[in-house]
Amino acid sequence: MLGWSLLFFIFAIAAAIFGFFGIASALAGIAKILFVVFVILFIASLIFGRRRV
Numbered sequence: 294m295l296g297w298s299l300l301f302f303i304f305a306i307a308a309a310i311f312g313f314f315g316i317a318s319a320l321a322g323i324a325k326i327l328f329v330v331f332v333i334l335f336i337a338s339l340i341f342g343r344r345r346v
Contacts, residue, residue: 294334298327 305320 294327294331298324298331301327 301320301324305317305324308314308317308320
């Protein structure tokens with residue numbers, strides 16, 4: 294999930310460099326959403342992973 298977020302972020306930067314600002318903002322939004330989902334799932338896995346002791 295973090296890899297996909299990074300990929301969309303790189304595409305957003307490339308689109309901004311070439312002047313496609315609408316596409317760049319959409320890709321940056323997708324990257325932000327994926328990053329937040331990754332962080333939430335990571336924290337959940339840390340919390341629930343420790344309960345299995």
